[in-house]
Amino acid sequence: MNDEYDIVIAGAGPAGGQCARDLAARDYDVLVLETEPESEFPRQSNKSTAGTFPSMMSAFGVPGDVVQQYTDSVVLESPNDHFTRDLSGAVLDFAAFKRWLVAEARENGAEFRFDARVAGPVMEGDEIVGVRFNGDREVNAEIVIDATGPSAPLASELGVSTLERENQAIGIDYHMEGIDLDHEGYGDLHDAMMLRLDHDIAPGGYSWIFHTGEDTAKVGVCYIQNERHREKAKSGMTIDGYMQHWLDTDPRFENASKIEGGEVLRGSAHIQMPGRMHTDSFMAIGDTVPTIDPLWGEGINKCMQSGRAAAIAVDHALTPAQPDTSADRLSVYEDLWHEQVAPKMKSRLLMTEILYLAPNDRYDRLMTDLNRLDDETLSRANDGDKAAIRKLLHLSDIPELLSWAKRRLRDPSNRWNPA
Ligand SMILES: Cc1cc2nc3c(=O)[nH]c(=O)nc-3n(C[C@H](O)[C@H](O)[C@H](O)COP(=O)(O)OP(=O)(O)OC[C@H]3O[C@@H](n4cnc5c(N)ncnc54)[C@H](O)[C@@H]3O)c2cc1C
Structure with a gap:
């Protein structure tokens, strides 16, 4: 050297x-x-x-031999509903x-x-x-x-x-086998990356199942441990506790177990x-x-x-x-x-804050709306287009949005605040 x-x-x-x-x-x-x-x-x-997408693979010339599983769809879940969109992806090793x-x-x-x-x-x-x-x-x-x-x-x-501590999101991920990937009442998760919005599993965050072939998948939970997380969280429950709670209560994991020798992944990032x-x-x-x-x-x-x-x-x-x-x-x-x-960081931070603070029943309604809207509107909403986002909002959202706005005004130091 x-x-x-x-x-x-x-x-x-x-x-x-x-x-x-x-x-x-x-x-x-x-x-x-x-x-x-x-x-x-x-x-x-x-x-x-x-989990990643073809645009990244081709932009950086990522070879197929680091891909664990190619996927054909992205599934969003709420406590009682789901929405499936055809979208190619890849889960890397x-x-x-x-x-x-x-x-x-x-x-x-x-x-x-x-x-x-x-x-x-x-x-x-x-x-x-x-x-x-x-x-x-x-x-x-x-x-x-x-x-x-x-x-x-x-x-x-x-x-x-x-990097502010209160904006640190923590995540945990198990590689599991024996998962029922097409359980009645849930979306078909074969060749899919699924993200679940459900505060009982991931308060103020989300959980996921990314298929990695046959009956195996990467299963994870992540959330930010901020004040809002604590409002929705069960007292004293750690991220490991939430993961276990999900594995214990979701019927898709009834016969599932961690893959022997499979790593438990842990990490964090700031939002x-x-x-x-x-x-x-x-x-x-x-x-x-x-x-x-x-x-x-x-x-x-x-x-x-x-x-x-x-x-x-x-x-x-x-x-x-x-x-x-x-x-x-x-x-x-x-x-x-x-x-x-990251040209849309400000609007994506706002969308993130609103999305992960919405109550569980609102997630069910979101799935109904997602299933109703066309692909183009959804792409625009995901890109932060205000007109498209408005199509996902309802009059009944106003009280929740107002209380969110008040909280932000009371706490101008909040680093989510992109103002
Ligand atoms: C649980 C979890 C699941 C995720 N899932 C996805 C996903 O599905 N798709 C996706 O796109 N992203 C995902 N991410 C996010 C993604 O992994 C990160 O955004 C990305 O890895 C960040 O890359 P980085 O190079 O900036 O930092 P890192 O990946 O953190 O790499 C930093 C490197 O620096 C090294 N290092 C640290 N400290 C020192 C030091 N003092 N001296 C020398 N070296 C040091 C570390 O060992 C490491 O190799 C996930 C993150 C987590 C935590």
Whole structure:
């Protein structure tokens, strides 16, 4: 390992891996520091159910051999109803996918150092010039990138990304077998990714079943542990407790069990409007920002897109005859993030807050409306189109919306607040 690189990236997740892959392809000297040992990689960071869509697969050339299961539909469930939409997707083997990204970046010329825990920035005056890792080891770079997900050791010390604890969503996922995927009264979940809105299972969040072939599926629960979650939650119940409660009460799991040797995945992401994402010689990408789509938790595609946007900004800074890594020059990254990576973040945060706070009976009515409306209107609603969203609202929603608006006004510090 040298002690001087063009770019040092902390974290070999989807964001850091893709950024390294793009930069190495353009012949920059890139070093990625990853905290986990290579022999186990990824273990703790193997946290994602990894449902994704063809647009991501083709944009990043993801090969079929990291796909666990191709899917044909997305199913939304409420406590007593469901809605099925034909939509192609893929459930990835997240560990294989992460290893594939590392192999690709290496093939392009990027260097990886595993077992390298990044602790903080090396500063010269006010400017970051490198990274401290594994105690007192240091490495220098023209540009440093934090892609460590929610741990954000560099971004937080530089005051760039302010991930708020009360906006942290936690998730858990079991790989299970013996599931009845076409149980009477429920949607057919063969070759499907299903998301369930039901506060008895995931208060203030959602749960899911993603089919992975035969009678197996990834089964998970996630929610934000904020004040609103506590309003709907059972006292003292942990996320493991909610998962168990679902497994105990849903008839589809009557004969189901965890796949032997299958991992229990756990992780978190912040559901909030990002603040500043860069400064002189530094960018924060992926869920360090955070970049995950708040509404349905699609993080892999978004985080890879942010890695790609950061790679473009590096090019912008380092290709001129007089390289310029100032915040001003790197601001192209934030522009790309807001214009292309997550252009509708504000409206999606609003939709998220309204959706996950609605009462259970309102979810049943939502399914009726979804089944009534045409595909185009639904696509527009999902994209944040106000006219399309209005078609999903009713007069009886007004009291709930007013009380939601009042709560927001009382709590202007709420970081969901995109105002
Ligand atoms: C339970 C769960 C289910 C999910 N399901 C889906 C899904 O179905 N589809 C989807 O698209 N998204 C899903 N997501 C979201 C998606 O996984 C994330 O948005 C995405 O992984 C974030 O990518 P990232 O590269 O920004 O960060 P991460 O994936 O968090 O990667 C960060 C990397 O940095 C390393 N690291 C951390 N700290 C340090 C340090 N100090 N020094 C060096 N390295 C460090 C970690 O080991 C890791 O390899 C899910 C998330 C969770 C938690």
